Amino acid sequence: MSASATLLQVDDLRVAIGESQILGGVSFRVREGGITGLLGRNGVGKTTTLRGILGLVPRTGSVTLAGEELTALPVHEVVRRGVAYVPEDRDVFAGLTVEENLRLAERAGSELRYPLVYELFPELRERAAQRAGTLSGGQQQMVALARALLNASNRILLIDEPTKGLSPLVVKRVVEALQRAAQVTTILLVEQNLAVARHLVADVVVLDQGRVVFAGDVAELIDDPALARRHLGLSATATGH
Amino acid sequence: MSTLVLLLVTGLGLGALYFLVAAGLSLIWGLMRVLNFAHGAFFTVAGYAGYFAAAALPGLPPWPSWFLAALAGTLAGGLFATLTEIGLIRPLYRRPVGQVLVTVGLALATLALVEGAFGSDPRVVSLPGWMTATTTILGAAIPNTRFVVLLLALVVLGGLLFFLQRTRYGLIVRAGVENRDMVSALGIDVQRAFTLVFTIGGLAAGLAGVLGATYYGTIDPSRGTAMLISAFIVVVIGGMGSIGGSALAAVIVALVQQFLNFYAAAGTGDFAVVLLLAVVLLVRPGGLMGRPPA
Numbered sequence: 115m116s117a118s119a120t121l122l123q124v125d126d127l128r129v130a131i132g133e134s135q136i137l138g139g140v141s142f143r144v145r146e147g148g149i150t151g152l153l154g155r156n157g158v159g160k161t162t163t164l165r166g167i168l169g170l171v172p173r174t175g176s177v178t179l180a181g182e183e184l185t186a187l188p189v190h191e192v193v194r195r196g197v198a199y200v201p202e203d204r205d206v207f208a209g210l211t212v213e214e215n216l217r218l219a220e221r222a223g224s225e226l227r228y229p230l231v232y233e234l235f236p237e238l239r240e241r242a243a244q245r246a247g248t249l250s251g252g253q254q255q256m257v258a259l260a261r262a263l264l265n266a267s268n269r270i271l272l273i274d275e276p277t278k279g280l281s282p283l284v285v286k287r288v289v290e291a292l293q294r295a296a297q298v299t300t301i302l303l304v305e306q307n308l309a310v311a312r313h314l315v316a317d318v319v320v321l322d323q324g325r326v327v328f329a330g331d332v333a334e335l336i337d338d339p340a341l342a343r344r345h346l347g348l349s350a351t352a353t354g355h
Numbered sequence: 356m357s358t359l360v361l362l363l364v365t366g367l368g369l370g371a372l373y374f375l376v377a378a379g380l381s382l383i384w385g386l387m388r389v390l391n392f393a394h395g396a397f398f399t400v401a402g403y404a405g406y407f408a409a410a411a412l413p414g415l416p417p418w419p420s421w422f423l424a425a426l427a428g429t430l431a432g433g434l435f436a437t438l439t440e441i442g443l444i445r446p447l448y449r450r451p452v453g454q455v456l457v458t459v460g461l462a463l464a465t466l467a468l469v470e471g472a473f474g475s476d477p478r479v480v481s482l483p484g485w486m487t488a489t490t491t492i493l494g495a496a497i498p499n500t501r502f503v504v505l506l507l508a509l510v511v512l513g514g515l516l517f518f519l520q521r522t523r524y525g526l527i528v529r530a531g532v533e534n535r536d537m538v539s540a541l542g543i544d545v546q547r548a549f550t551l552v553f554t555i556g557g558l559a560a561g562l563a564g565v566l567g568a569t570y571y572g573t574i575d576p577s578r579g580t581a582m583l584i585s586a587f588i589v590v591v592i593g594g595m596g597s598i599g600g601s602a603l604a605a606v607i608v609a610l611v612q613q614f615l616n617f618y619a620a621a622g623t624g625d626f627a628v629v630l631l632l633a634v635v636l637l638v639r640p641g642g643l644m645g646r647p648p649a
Contacts, residue, residue: 156506188539188544189539190543201537201540207533209532221499265542
């Protein structure tokens with residue numbers, strides 16, 4: 115990885131749910147600016163890592179944001195420090211309108227980026243009064259991304275598989291939105307679509323069995339078929355290379 | 356015809372009481388996933404607080420005395436609920452069995468304490484003269500207390516709907532009913548919303564306690580428990596977390612009870628309500644206006 119300033123530092127993050135040890139001591143750093151990819155096969159702990167950073171699951175270890183320790187804070191305080199989250203299932207509030215979903219994400223004291231949100235997703239303005247539960251999957255993803263992008267005080271966005279289950283056309287929109295978002299904030303991206311990951315990310319962290327097995331440049335990983343096969347279980351052609 | 360009108364208005368009055376208790380229960384379950392078996396205790400404590408507040412204000416004219424007693428009872432219900440949430444429920448979040456045990460324990464302890472302190476016999480409450488009179492509608496002599504209970508329940512319904520639809524905390528509560536983890540993940544202190552909802556539920560149950568005393572003309576320690584059972588049925592039929600559903604179900608349950616208990620054998624109405632509950636659970640598990648369970 116490059117020597118740019120570290121924004122998020124994760125050290126020895128461990129999560130156990132019941133008898134299962136999901137994360138067995140994950141450590142990595144995310145540098146400020148741009149998109150860092152968190153990759154790995156299904157079930158290796160990528161989503162749990164994001165939830166562990168936020169405090170949505172009981173965890174031990176250390177998570178610091180710009181040097182400030184976050185692990186002792188409740189979830190809402192972690193978010194108020196500038197960590198936004200876009201979950202895998204989008205988790206829009208189905209019974210609320212699009213406008214209410216966005217209003218809920220507004221944070222006092224934070225500059226609101228409505229112009230950027232509506233520039234990226236103009237249909238959210240058009241569908242402001244529509245219940246989020248009646249939107250298509252792609253539109254729900256736009257609401258979820260818009261909620262995370264809305265507050266300018268958010269310093270890092272944790273985004274979990276934003277292209278999952280979307281049509282190629284919508285994937286393209288989401289990719290463009292992430293590229294634009296990366297110009298104004300830092301993103302830690304979990305992405306199974308390696309073609310998308312390769313296109314978007316500079317640094318990657320690869321998890322396997324709840325541990326980091328690779329951290330470095332994306333090209334170094336994906337352009338090396340042996341490395342890609344070993345860590346991701348895929349051939350180079352499957353990566354879109 | 357007059358009997359029909361009397362049963363209808365009396366049933367609506369009873370439904371208003373059910374709604375006031377059920378509204379808080381429904382919001383508390385919807386947002387916090389807490390089955391609050393102590394909710395009937397808020398009703399009981401409020402009824403007694405109102406009774407003793409009125410007794411402590413002997414020189415006042417009847418109407419101001421009733422209003423102040425109603426206010427004291429309502430506030431007592433809200434305060435009791437707030438203390439319950441902070442002292443007993445908060446340490447047990449994400450431990451549902453512990454919450455059930457502690458609220459059942461609190462309900463039983465409150466009942467025993469009230470019985471021990473004031474006896475189990477009903478006590479007659481003093482009401483303004485107009486409330487002890489009747490108004491004739493289509494030949495039916497309707498006790499005026501029914502109108503008071505109905506009117507105040509409608510005010511509470513309107514207030515709750517305004518709170519839920521028009522305020523930021525209402526928005527947080529509606530979102531939290533769907534997914535409270537995601538509410539936290541948006542940087543919102545959902546704990547504060549929990550305390551607020553518990554307090555609102557306690558205030559509504561407290562008002563129901565005072566209005567129950569007004570409706571029946573008496574207070575007794577066990578009415579809160581009976582009211583709680585009916586309110587649970589109302590919440591499930593209406594849909595957990597839905598205020599509109601609670602209002603609709605409260606009216607349905609009360610009218611079914613009133614009409615069947617009168618026209619069929621006594622107790623038939625209560626049996627029919629349980630049957631209705633079973634049918635709703637089978638046909639529409641999320642309740643009339645709730646979301647289907649995941």
